Amino acid sequence: MDLHRVRRLTEVLVASQARSGRASSNPKSWYGRGWVIALIDAISFLAAFGATFAIVRSLPLTSTELTHAVDDAAPFVPLVAVATALVAGVMFELTATAKFSGSDAANWLPITPTEFVSASSAAVAYSYSPPVALFLGGLLAVALEAGVPGTFVLTAVLAFLALYEGGVLVEMVRAVSQRAGPSNTGRRGQLALLFRAVLLVVLILAFDLAFNPVFLLAFLRQFSTYEIITTAVPVFWSTQALFYWADGAYALAAGLAVGQVGFLAALVVLAGRLRRRLWVPLPGEARVEAAAPSAGHPILAGLGLSRAEAALVSKDLRGFVRRREMLPMLVVPVVLVVLMLVEGASLGALASVIWVGWVAGFFAFLLAVTSIGQERRALQSLFAFPITPRTILRAKFSSVLVPALIGSVVMAAAVGVLFRLGPGVVGGLVLLACAAAVILAWWGLAFAARYSDFQERPRPQYLRPGAMIVGTLSGMSVLFALLLPASVALFGSGAPVLLAALWAIGFSATVGAVARHWSRTGFDRLFRELPF
Amino acid sequence: MDAIPLPSRPPDDTRPEGGPPALEVRGVSKAFGPVRALSNVSLSVPVGQIVGLLGPNGAGKSTMMKSVLGLLRPDVGEILLFGRNVREDPVGTKRQIGYVPESASLYEFLTGAEYLDFVADMYGLDPEARRARIPQFLTGFELAGHENTLISGYSQGMRQKVALIAALVHRPRLLVLDEPLNGLDPRSARVTKDLLKNLAVREGVGVLFSTHVLEIAEAICDRVVILNRGVVAASGTLSSLRDRAGLASSDLEEVFLALTGTGDLGEVVTALSH
Numbered sequence: 111m112d113l114h115r116v117r118r119l120t121e122v123l124v125a126s127q128a129r130s131g132r133a134s135s136n137p138k139s140w141y142g143r144g145w146v147i148a149l150i151d152a153i154s155f156l157a158a159f160g161a162t163f164a165i166v167r168s169l170p171l172t173s174t175e176l177t178h179a180v181d182d183a184a185p186f187v188p189l190v191a192v193a194t195a196l197v198a199g200v201m202f203e204l205t206a207t208a209k210f211s212g213s214d215a216a217n218w219l220p221i222t223p224t225e226f227v228s229a230s231s232a233a234v235a236y237s238y239s240p241p242v243a244l245f246l247g248g249l250l251a252v253a254l255e256a257g258v259p260g261t262f263v264l265t266a267v268l269a270f271l272a273l274y275e276g277g278v279l280v281e282m283v284r285a286v287s288q289r290a291g292p293s294n295t296g297r298r299g300q301l302a303l304l305f306r307a308v309l310l311v312v313l314i315l316a317f318d319l320a321f322n323p324v325f326l327l328a329f330l331r332q333f334s335t336y337e338i339i340t341t342a343v344p345v346f347w348s349t350q351a352l353f354y355w356a357d358g359a360y361a362l363a364a365g366l367a368v369g370q371v372g373f374l375a376a377l378v379v380l381a382g383r384l385r386r387r388l389w390v391p392l393p394g395e396a397r398v399e400a401a402a403p404s405a406g407h408p409i410l411a412g413l414g415l416s417r418a419e420a421a422l423v424s425k426d427l428r429g430f431v432r433r434r435e436m437l438p439m440l441v442v443p444v445v446l447v448v449l450m451l452v453e454g455a456s457l458g459a460l461a462s463v464i465w466v467g468w469v470a471g472f473f474a475f476l477l478a479v480t481s482i483g484q485e486r487r488a489l490q491s492l493f494a495f496p497i498t499p500r501t502i503l504r505a506k507f508s509s510v511l512v513p514a515l516i517g518s519v520v521m522a523a524a525v526g527v528l529f530r531l532g533p534g535v536v537g538g539l540v541l542l543a544c545a546a547a548v549i550l551a552w553w554g555l556a557f558a559a560r561y562s563d564f565q566e567r568p569r570p571q572y573l574r575p576g577a578m579i580v581g582t583l584s585g586m587s588v589l590f591a592l593l594l595p596a597s598v599a600l601f602g603s604g605a606p607v608l609l610a611a612l613w614a615i616g617f618s619a620t621v622g623a624v625a626r627h628w629s630r631t632g633f634d635r636l637f638r639e640l641p642f
Numbered sequence: 643m644d645a646i647p648l649p650s651r652p653p654d655d656t657r658p659e660g661g662p663p664a665l666e667v668r669g670v671s672k673a674f675g676p677v678r679a680l681s682n683v684s685l686s687v688p689v690g691q692i693v694g695l696l697g698p699n700g701a702g703k704s705t706m707m708k709s710v711l712g713l714l715r716p717d718v719g720e721i722l723l724f725g726r727n728v729r730e731d732p733v734g735t736k737r738q739i740g741y742v743p744e745s746a747s748l749y750e751f752l753t754g755a756e757y758l759d760f761v762a763d764m765y766g767l768d769p770e771a772r773r774a775r776i777p778q779f780l781t782g783f784e785l786a787g788h789e790n791t792l793i794s795g796y797s798q799g800m801r802q803k804v805a806l807i808a809a810l811v812h813r814p815r816l817l818v819l820d821e822p823l824n825g826l827d828p829r830s831a832r833v834t835k836d837l838l839k840n841l842a843v844r845e846g847v848g849v850l851f852s853t854h855v856l857e858i859a860e861a862i863c864d865r866v867v868i869l870n871r872g873v874v875a876a877s878g879t880l881s882s883l884r885d886r887a888g889l890a891s892s893d894l895e896e897v898f899l900a901l902t903g904t905g906d907l908g909e910v911v912t913a914l915s916h
Contacts, residue, residue, distance in 0.1 A: 421763030425749060432751035432792070487747035493713045494743075495764040496736035566747075640713040 111222065116229045119221060123233035147236055151243040158247030166255050176256035181356035184249060184265040188272035188348035189323040191242045195276020196321055197442075198238040200314055202571055203280050204287065204438045223389070224382030230284075231277030231378070235270075242269050264355055268348040268367060271374055276321075278377045283317050285385040287434065307431040314441045319448065321345055341366075344373040415508060418497050422505035426481070427512065439480060443473040447521065460601050462529060463539055466521045467593040468586075471546035474514035475585045478554025481506045482636070483562035483572030490640055499637035503555070503629060510551045518543035538600045545618045546592060550585055552625035557581040559632025564642050588621055662725030663688045664816045664848025665710060670719030672705055679705040680716070681872045687816065690842050692849040694863035696856065698902055701869040703852045704744050707820050710850065711741050723816060737765065740809035744820040744852075746801055750794035754785060754804050757793060758811060765812035772811070779807040782837075783830055798825035806834060817841070817849045823858060835862050856894040866894070868901055876901045 124144040166176065221229075246266055253262035287310050319325045323345070330339045340346035340353075351366035410420035430436060446469045485492065492502055522543045526536035561577030573581070592614055599611035665687040672680040679702045687693045695703050708714045710721055712732045721728045723735045748757055755776070762772040780786045783803040793801060802825045809817060817838070823831045839862055841847040853859050859866055860880060867877040876883055880894060887900040899907070 417763050417766060421760050425752065425760050428756070429749065429751045487745070488749055490708075490713055490743060490747065494711050494736060494739070494741045495761075496733045496766075497764060498733060639715045640708060 111225055111228065115221060116225050116232070119225065119229035120232045120236075123230055124236055144236075147239065150240045154240045155243040155247035155250075158244045159251045162248040162251035163255070166252055173256055176252055177258055180249065180253050180256050180258055180261050181353075183252070184261050184356075185349040185352040186323075187242070187245050187249065187265050188268045188352075189346075190245060191269045191272035192276045192279075192321055192345070193323065194241050195235055195238050195273050196279050196318065199234045199276060199280030200283060200318065200438045200441065203234055204284055204314075204435065222382070223385035224378065227278065227281045227381040227385055228378060231274055231281055231381070234277035234280050235273035238276075239273055242273055245269075261352070261355060264363070264367070265352060268351065268370065271370055272348055275374050275377060278374070278381050279317060279321060281381045282377075282384055283314055285381065285388045287313055304431055306434075307437060310434065310437045311440050311444065314438055315444055315448070318441060318445050322445070323349075325448070344369070347373065410508070413508070415504070416501065418495075418501055419505040419508065422502065423509045423512070426505070426509035429484070430509075430513065433484070436480070436484060439476050442476065443469050443517070446472070460597055462525050463542070463597045463600060464593045466518075466525050466539060467542050467546045467596065468589055469521060470514065470518040470543035471550040471585070471589040471593075473517055474510055474547035475550040475554040475582070477510040477514060478506075478551045479558050479578065479581055480572035481510055481555065482558040483564060486564055486566050487642070489564055489642075493637065493640055499633040500630070502637065503633040506555060506558075507551060507629075510554070511547065514547040514551060515544055518547050535600055538596075542593070542596045542600070542614075545596075545614075545622075546589055549592065549618055549622045549625060550589065552622060552629050553585045553588060554581065556625050556628035556632050559629060559636045562636075562641075592617055592621075661689070662722065664691075664724060665850060666722040666725075667706070667710070668720050668722070670706070670709060670716040670721065672702075672709060672714060672716050678872050680709070682719070683869070683872070683874055684719075685867045685874065685877060687848040687850050689848055690846040691864040692838060692842050692851055692862055694859035694866040695850060695852040695869065696854075696859055696866055696898060697869035697875075699854075700871075702872040703869055704820055705872075706869065707741075707818050707850065707852060710818050711739060712736065737812075738815045740812065740814035740817045742802075742805045742809045742817075742819045742822045744824075746805035748793050748801055748804060751792060753790050753792055754780070754796070754800075755789035757804060758789075758807055761808040762811055767812050775811055775813075776807070779811065782833060783807060799827055799830065802826055803830060810837075813845075815847055817847060817851075819849065820852045821854070822851070823853065823855070831858075838862060856898055860894040868898065870902045 121144060124147065171179075246262070246269060249265060250259075250262050253259055326343070326345065327336070327339065330343070334342075340350040347366045347370045351363045351370065354360075354363035354366065407415075407417075407420035407424050410423050411417070415423060446465070482489075519540055522536060522539040525531070526539065531539070557577050557580075558573060561574045561581075563571045563574050571578070595610040595617075596614040599607050599614055602610060663686040665685075667683060667685045670680055670683045671678070683702070683706060685693070685695075685706075695706065697703050705714060709716050710723075710728070712728050712735070715729075723738060726735060728735045749760070752760065758776050758779075759772065762776070767775075777786070780789050783806070785800065785803055785807075788796070788800060793804065796804070802822070806822060809819070819838075823834060826834065835858065838849055838851070842849055842864075851859070851863060863880075865877065865879050866883065868875045868883075876886060878886070880897070883894075883897050883901065884892060887897045889896050889900060892900075
């Protein structure tokens with residue numbers, strides 16, 4: 111392995127990530143440079159350190175209490191790091207279109223699969239490091255005050271290894287998912303495309319869950335004890351090493367830390383082999399059964415959509431299952447549902463109701479914020495067609511709502527059965543999930559109309575990262591402001607029920623109307639002039 | 643040479659005689675920040691004529707075409723389609739235009755047939771018309787047999803053919819074609835050129851045609867407009883441009899190089915050869 115080549119490739123991949131936004135496409139601008147992520151890391155680290163230090167100083171805590179806090183928190187930092195790199199990587203790194211997979215420089219430059227995997231994993235780890243820097247900054251403040259800086263150093267080293275591990279896992283998913291095309295499964299036709307979509311979702315889901323500490327622990331504890339699991343399963347070695355360190359068992363801690371390094375090396379070798387064996391520059395061609403030119407879309411027309419709107423919705427729904435780069439988006443709500451099912455019994459009916467509403471809203475939001483950016487350069491077709499911005503808005507809203515409402519009803523019914531809820535409560539739950547989906551669809555479209563990223567790059571995003579963060583945080587706040595009183599209305603009794611119901615209805619109507627207005631003005635503005 | 647047969651126009655179709663040009667661009671300027679892409683550009687595409695838009699890379703050709711389509715808003719000036727300002731009725735004017743962008747971005751997750759069906763829906767083409775026209779075009783461009791393959795599996799030439807069919811399927815009155823022959827095999831390029839000539843002569847379609855291949859412009863264009871650094875360097879028939887350049891017996895390449903002020907190419911080639 112040529113380390114110089116790996117370093118140069120890493121730099122290029124990081125620059126590609128930094129310049130993926132429309133505004134940062136100017137390579138001379140400071141925010142289009144790779145080191146900006148290191149700057150964000152440093153700012154996150156120092157901000158967390160300063161804030162935590164001030165808080166810790168203001169609290170009357172003894173050194174022993176602080177040491178306990180460090181010993182309790184530190185072991186989870188590596189787990190958070192793996193999950194951050196893996197989830198963010200799956201969400202944002204697997205969205206490269208087939209066109210870019212095919213033109214990936216690694217396909218034609220003299221770069222070995224292991225070199226590519228090493229470089230790309232490093233780029234993923236570096237790109238998604240700010241949340242980990244935030245955790246580490248907070249941890250250092252407490253560790254210094256407690257007088258246990260050694261714990262911080264070991265945690266930091268293991269967290270960096272864990273970030274890299276997450277990056278390597280993303281590369282494994284990338285190689286495997288690229289192979290999961292219809293031409294490689296010997297199938298043809300419409301069903302082949304559906305089969306590929308399901309296969310990819312299951313595949314990404316399996317990776318996500320296999321390295322999700324919450325799921326893994328909940329699942330494995332049915333078969334074994336906590337100590338045996340964390341010692342036997344490599345994913346938990348960093349965590350267990352930090353527990354041993356806290357107990358003063360330094361040799362065991364060192365052993366597991368070294369074991370973690372060995373596990374990571376094995377993963378890199380495995381990922382390199384997977385890429386060598388499975389990577390195909392372009393997925394094979396897929397044929398679909400011949401169909402005569404359509405005479406319209408009767409079902410969609412029945413919903414009140416015009417012919418152009420129905421055609422746009424039909425196009426988006428096809429893309430939903432056929433576009434490899436869209437499928438990772440489906441995994442997140444599925445993971446949330448699986449976690450709910452695993453933890454369901456302990457959550458209770460009330461929490462599950464909130465969970466259902468949250469997943470419904472979050473799913474609609476995800477679809478909505480990506481709905482414009484996923485047009486990519488084909489957006490100019492929409493400009494060239496004789497249609498108005500309002501036609502496109504109605505179509506986009508409909509193509510978000512169709513899958514979101516179906517998902518909401520299915521989830522609400524499943525929770526009703528799981529917790530043996532009465533028909534009135536299930537009906538209320540269906541309404542609540544649908545309301546959450548509608549409001550968050552408008553909310554997402556308002557952001558998508560203003561901050562979509564249309565760049566076709568090796569590592570594209572559908573929405574600019576800053577907008578994604580602000581949109582998600584504000585959207586989730588809106589959701590909870592709706593879901594908490596609504597769940598009181600569903601399960602409470604007496605006067606608060608009426609108050610909560612009125613609040614939920616009034617809040618939904620107001621926020622929904624505001625978000626709809628933002629979406630309309632955003633679409634009018636977006637379709638005034640081609641944004642690229 | 644099996645050119646695509648053209649369906650005749652309906653009897654109530656009245657092509658304007660001596661009416662306004664298919665396209666008229668009046669004093670259009672467009673800047674992107676400090677970069678002036680177009681400066682006071684005026685040109686017209688008469689009904690039934692093919693006008694070639696030529697110019698070096700970065701001359702402003704694509705900006706001009708995108709402005710005609712309403713994809714970009716000119717800072718100054720106006721664009722008239724059959725005498726009507728495109729900004730007053732953007733949807734109505736777009737209905738009359740067929741557009742092939744410089745690099746066709748198609749929906750790769752649709753098949754060729756599904757994409758063309760989608761485009762037909764966008765233009766409100768009735769089922770009978772699309773059943774008659776889409777297979778005709780697919781056969782003419784040798785895409786029959788590939789129409790049910792996802793576009794992601796198409797070669798560049800096949801994508802270009804789909805983009806061309808999408809621009810033609812609704813029988814537009816003005817064609818705006820940005821490098822339409824990119825990636826086409828010789829047969830399809832010939833079909834396209836002959837088809838454009840037929841559409842112009844027989845159907846009165848106006849064509850604004852951008853290309854870097856000067857032989858093509860020479861072969862099919864009635865008039866050419868040469869853009870250089872965002873301004874019209876020259877326009878007219880080829881013979882009038884020859885006269886203006888003082889190169890009476892030269893081909894369009896020599897005329898183009900003379901009118902765009904290109905330096906001594908011999909020196910460049912000699913330097914690059916070492």
